[in-house]
Amino acid sequence: MxxxxxxxAQRLARPDGSRRGGLDERAAPVVRLLNGRARFCTTSSCAGRIVLAQGSTAERDRSPPSRCRFNRFSRSQDAGIQKQNCxxxxxxxxxxxxxxxxTALEKATGDVVLKFEPxxxxxxxxxxQDAQLLHSxxxxxxxxxxxxxxxxxxxxMMAVRSTHCLEVPLCHKGKLMVSEEYIEFLIHVANQKMEENIKRINRFYERLESALNAAVSANSSSSQETGKNRSVYVHRRKRKTMQEQGVRTSPEDHNAESEPQDGAESSLAIFAEIMIAD
Structure with a gap:
C-alpha cells in the first residue's frame, strides 16, 4: 500500500506531457475524483474528439490519444499538429x-480521414478489486x-473505452473523393456521437462517485464490525483464562452469552455461591 x-505521488508530480499541458474540461471531474482517492492513479485521458487526420498512415493511426495523464485541444490552435506520421x-x-x-480540407495535400474518437x-x-469496481x-x-x-x-491497469467510433476517408493525395452533401452527413453523425459521448461521461462520473462513496461506507462498517467482534472475542478469552486458573467470574462476565434469568433465582444462586465460598 x-x-x-x-x-x-511520483507519477502525479511529473510535468503534464500533453500539447496543451492541462486537462480536457470534460475529463477533469472524473480524473480529479479518481486521483483524490488513495487507491487510484490516472495515467492518460482524453474527453473524446473529432479529428481530420492527414497522412499515408492516418487510417491506421489508432494509438492512444495521449501518453500523459491529461490531454486538451482546441479547434483553432491544433490545425497542422504533427502526430507520428500524420x-x-x-x-x-x-x-x-x-x-x-x-476550411480544414482546403489544406489537404495527402490522404485525409474524418475520425471521431470517444x-x-x-x-x-x-x-x-478496485479495478473490478471501476470496470463495473x-x-x-x-x-x-x-x-x-x-x-x-x-x-x-483499468482502461475505460467504448466502441462508438467513426473513421471515414475523405481525400486521396489531396483530392476530395466525396461530395459536400456526404461530408455534411458525416459531420451530423460525428456530432451525434460526440453528444452521446458527453452523456456517457456525465453518467460515468455520477455512478463512479456513488460507487466510491458506497465502498467507503462498506469498509467503515466492516471495520466497526471487526472491532466489535474482536471485543467479544477478547472478553470470552479473558473469562476462559480466568476459569482455567480457578478464578471465579462475576455474573457480569456472563452477560454476553448467558440466557436471562429470573431475578429471584439469580439472587438465590449468588447467595448460595457466597455460602459455599465461606
Whole structure:
C-alpha cells in the first residue's frame, strides 16, 4: 500500500506531457475524483474528439490519444499538429460544423480521414478489486469496451473505452473523393456521437462517485464490525483464562452469552455461591 502511494505521488508530480499541458474540461471531474482517492492513479485521458487526420498512415493511426495523464485541444490552435506520421488538420473536443471541416480540407495535400474518437481513460489501481469496481461502473455507464490488464510485476491497469467510433476517408493525395452533401452527413453523425459521448461521461462520473462513496461506507462498517467482534472475542478469552486458573467470574462476565434469568433465582444462586465460598 505504501509503495503504491509513493508511485502515485511520483507519477502525479511529473510535468503534464500533453500539447496543451492541462486537462480536457470534460475529463477533469472524473480524473480529479479518481486521483483524490488513495487507491487510484490516472495515467492518460482524453474527453473524446473529432479529428481530420492527414497522412499515408492516418487510417491506421489508432494509438492512444495521449501518453500523459491529461490531454486538451482546441479547434483553432491544433490545425497542422504533427502526430507520428500524420498531420491533424482539425481537432476539436466539441461538436463541429461543415464550415470548419471544409476550411480544414482546403489544406489537404495527402490522404485525409474524418475520425471521431470517444472518451478514453487509463487508471492504475492498487488492488484487483478496485479495478473490478471501476470496470463495473464503466460498463454500466456505456463504456462497454473497457478492460483490465495485470502486468508481470503485478501492475493493475483499468482502461475505460467504448466502441462508438467513426473513421471515414475523405481525400486521396489531396483530392476530395466525396461530395459536400456526404461530408455534411458525416459531420451530423460525428456530432451525434460526440453528444452521446458527453452523456456517457456525465453518467460515468455520477455512478463512479456513488460507487466510491458506497465502498467507503462498506469498509467503515466492516471495520466497526471487526472491532466489535474482536471485543467479544477478547472478553470470552479473558473469562476462559480466568476459569482455567480457578478464578471465579462475576455474573457480569456472563452477560454476553448467558440466557436471562429470573431475578429471584439469580439472587438465590449468588447467595448460595457466597455460602459455599465461606
Amino acid at each position: 505504501a509503495a503504491f502511494g509513493r508511485h502515485k 498531420t491533424w488538420l482539425l481537432v476539436t473536443h466539441e461538436t463541429c460544423d461543415k464550415g470548419d471541416v471544409m 472518451f478514453v481513460l487509463h487508471v492504475q489501481c492498487q488492488e484487483l 461502473v464503466a460498463v454500466d455507464s456505456g463504456f462497454r469496451n473497457s478492460g483490465i490488464t495485470v502486468g508481470r510485476g503485478g501492475k493493475i
